[in-house]
Amino acid sequence: MNHVRTRFAPSPTGFLHIGGVRTAMYAFALAKRHGGQFLLRVEDTDQTRFVEGAEDVIFSVLDQFGLTPDESDRHGGDKGPYRQSDRLDIYKKYAEQLVEQGDAFYSFESKEELAEHRRVAEANKERFAYRSPYRDLPLEEAKKRIAAGDEYVIRQKMPAGQGIIFEDALQGTMKFTTDDVDDGILLKSDGFPTYHLAVVVDDHLMEVSHVFRGVEWIPSIPKHVLLYKAFGWEMPVFAHLSLILDPGGGKLSKRKGAVAADEFLKEGYLPQALLNFLMLLGWSSPQEREHGESEREFFSMQDFVEQFDISDLNKSSPVFNREKLLWFNQQYLQQLSPDLFVRAFTDWVDHYGDDETFKQQLVAAGPEKVQNMLVLEQTRVKTLAEIPATLQFYFNEPGTVSFAEVKQLKNLTDEQVAGVYRDFLAELSRQESVSSWGHEAWEQSVRTIAERHDVKAGSAFMALRIAVTGSPFSPPLFEVMEILQKDTIQERIQRYL
RNA sequence: GGCCCUAUCGUCUAACGGUUAGGACGACAGAUUCUCAAUCUGUUAAUCCGGGUUCGAUUCCCGGUAGGGUCACCA
Numbered sequence: 158m159n160h161v162r163t164r165f166a167p168s169p170t171g172f173l174h175i176g177g178v179r180t181a182m183y184a185f186a187l188a189k190r191h192g193g194q195f196l197l198r199v200e201d202t203d204q205t206r207f208v209e210g211a212e213d214v215i216f217s218v219l220d221q222f223g224l225t226p227d228e229s230d231r232h233g234g235d236k237g238p239y240r241q242s243d244r245l246d247i248y249k250k251y252a253e254q255l256v257e258q259g260d261a262f263y264s265f266e267s268k269e270e271l272a273e274h275r276r277v278a279e280a281n282k283e284r285f286a287y288r289s290p291y292r293d294l295p296l297e298e299a300k301k302r303i304a305a306g307d308e309y310v311i312r313q314k315m316p317a318g319q320g321i322i323f324e325d326a327l328q329g330t331m332k333f334t335t336d337d338v339d340d341g342i343l344l345k346s347d348g349f350p351t352y353h354l355a356v357v358v359d360d361h362l363m364e365v366s367h368v369f370r371g372v373e374w375i376p377s378i379p380k381h382v383l384l385y386k387a388f389g390w391e392m393p394v395f396a397h398l399s400l401i402l403d404p405g406g407g408k409l410s411k412r413k414g415a416v417a418a419d420e421f422l423k424e425g426y427l428p429q430a431l432l433n434f435l436m437l438l439g440w441s442s443p444q445e446r447e448h449g450e451s452e453r454e455f456f457s458m459q460d461f462v463e464q465f466d467i468s469d470l471n472k473s474s475p476v477f478n479r480e481k482l483l484w485f486n487q488q489y490l491q492q493l494s495p496d497l498f499v500r501a502f503t504d505w506v507d508h509y510g511d512d513e514t515f516k517q518q519l520v521a522a523g524p525e526k527v528q529n530m531l532v533l534e535q536t537r538v539k540t541l542a543e544i545p546a547t548l549q550f551y552f553n554e555p556g557t558v559s560f561a562e563v564k565q566l567k568n569l570t571d572e573q574v575a576g577v578y579r580d581f582l583a584e585l586s587r588q589e590s591v592s593s594w595g596h597e598a599w600e601q602s603v604r605t606i607a608e609r610h611d612v613k614a615g616s617a618f619m620a621l622r623i624a625v626t627g628s629p630f631s632p633p634l635f636e637v638m639e640i641l642q643k644d645t646i647q648e649r650i651q652r653y654l
Numbered sequence: 655g656g657c658c659c660u661a662u663c664g665u666c667u668a669a670c671g672g673u674u675a676g677g678a679c680g681a682c683a684g685a686u687u688c689u690c691a692a693u694c695u696g697u698u699a700a701u702c703c704g705g706g707u708u709c710g711a712u713u714c715c716c717g718g719u720a721g722g723g724u725c726a727c728c729a
Contacts, residue, residue: 166729167729168728168729170728170729200729202728202729203727203728203729205728206728206729268727271726271727275726278725279655285656286656286725310727328658328659331658331659332658333657333658334657337656337657337658337725338657338725339725339726341726342726342727344727345727346727347727349727351726351727351728351729352728352729356729371723372658372659372660372722372723372724373723373724373729374723374724374729375657375658375659375723375724376657376658376723376724376725377724377725378658397659399659399660399722400722400723402721402722404664404665406721406722407721407722408722408723434666437666437667437678438666439666439667441666441667441668452676452677452678453677454666454667454677454678454679471660471667472659472660473659473660473661473722474659474660474721474722474723475665475666475667476665476666477665477666478664478665478666478679478680480665480679480680481665481666481678481679481680482679483679484678484679484680485679487692491692534691535692536691536692536693537690537691537692538691563689564689565688565689600688603688604688613688614688615687615688615689616688617688618688618689619688619689621688622688622689623689628689628690629689629690630689630690630691631689631690632689632690632691633687633688633689634688634689635688
């Protein structure tokens with residue numbers, strides 16, 4: 158495959174759907190696999206949907222996922238401009254060319270006429286493709302009206318009864334007829350192109366070789382095919398990607414959690430985990446089949462790039478399974494070296510942390526102590542966002558807990574619990590520090606104390622855990638005490654006496 | 655409703671005419687453990703239905719059913 162150029166072409170709506178990341182990833186991978194270019198084009202032809210700062214979101218998200226474009230408005234490239242609103246004169250020129258050729262026409266219907274058509278179509282229960290009454294208006298007459306100041310659009314002139322056969326790299330062969338297709342608008346009355354015109358013109362001019370886009374574009378394929386034909390341009394290879402479905406049915410929606418790419422990041426997912434999860438939604442490695450490596454499901458972006466091919470994609474639509482994503486994230490979190498884990502968390506706090514008190518507490522504790530705390534959490538959390546809550550007890554004195562509510566302590570007498578606390582405090586006061594006490598000796602002491610008061614060792618640990626952390630769930634007690642240090646431990650246990 | 659697409663455990667998927675239909679997530683059970691996790695082991699569960707084609711269909715064809723997409727001066 159020579160000269161592979163792919164593109165990602167989002168609209169700047171202010172947020173990037175997680176499905177868009179998957180589309181971009183596939184496009185990115187194909188380009189990289191074949192030593193080609195991956196470009197980013199901003200499709201901002203809908204003025205009514207202009208959102209301030211939306212382009213920043215797109216660039217920032219792609220960057221965080223490592224899907225950095227080779228060409229774009231911000232990365233350079235000689236096929237620009239890469240923002241459609243900066244290409245208006247280009248679209249106008251090509252639209253007018255089509256009019257001159259007879260493949261499009263100036264059209265003057267009012268909003269009312271259009272609404273009437275729609276009403277009739279609906280009443281008939283069946284939908285007929287729209288045929289504009291202006292499609293056969295002599296060009297001279299149309300030009301006169303325009304000169305007179307009439308508002309106009311340019312519509313594509315759909316031929317009657319023409320079969321269209323389309324070959325999709327993923328979907329296979331599809332057949333359509335122009336009788337089902339509208340005389341669709343190519344150039345709007347505000348001078349902006351519609352998607353159909355812009356996408357064809359741009360993909361050609363930018364020399365895009367492979368187009369990845371969602372299946373929602375399939376119904377408009379005939380329009381695009383006819384445009385390529387009218388211009389006499391060769392079509393790129395198309396792959397219409399399945400849509401990611403919501404567990405509740407339909408397109409992945411916001412009902413149950415995030416759908417925007419940066420929301421997932423904010424929720425504490427690692428980009429590489431997200432990417433790995435996403436790539437498996439509709440793709441499976443060819444190596445599985447060849448080598449029987451059916452158990453493999455961890456792929457770095459590099460692994461993916463090395464083996465990605467359109468033919469390994471699935472046509473059916475996958476359901477977005479948040480449990481599995483969570484599992485992937487946990488796995489990736491665990492695989493991180495302690496240093497990288499700490500870095501991932503501190504980066505996350507810098508980016509998304511909104512608790513100023515907590516941030517100050519981290520600074521006050523110092524990097525070494527924070528690292529010690531974090532290492533204890535590495536196998537215990539599934540997302541980075543869970544971490545702040547788990548560290549609270551280090552910084553804030555926990556409330557006291559009623560033992561009656563704690564399973565292991567229910568059957569103990571007040572005497573027993575108090576005895577354990579008093580003896581432990583006595584032992585502790587003899588130690589220089591928790592660290593110098595040492596894990597072995599510390600644990601032996603607790604066990605001995607437990608025995609002395611006729612309490613199970615587990616219950617003694619639990620009683621201490623509750624006093625020190627305020628919760629029946631915590632990281633290993635000795636390590637926790639080492640971080641908290643002698644004085645704090647004494648104070649906290651003292652509260653129960 | 656018209657047009658288009660899809661259909662293997664609850665979910666993601668493998669098996670490109672011949673397998674005891676495999677793996678992963680989840681769930682459940684056990685092991686381990688000072689708790690919760692993590693880890694290890696095991697169990698659970700699928701070819702949508704009906705016709706063909708074939709010696710033989712998860713796999714090919716047709717129909718049904720179900721799900722999805724789309725029918726804008728939005729992309």
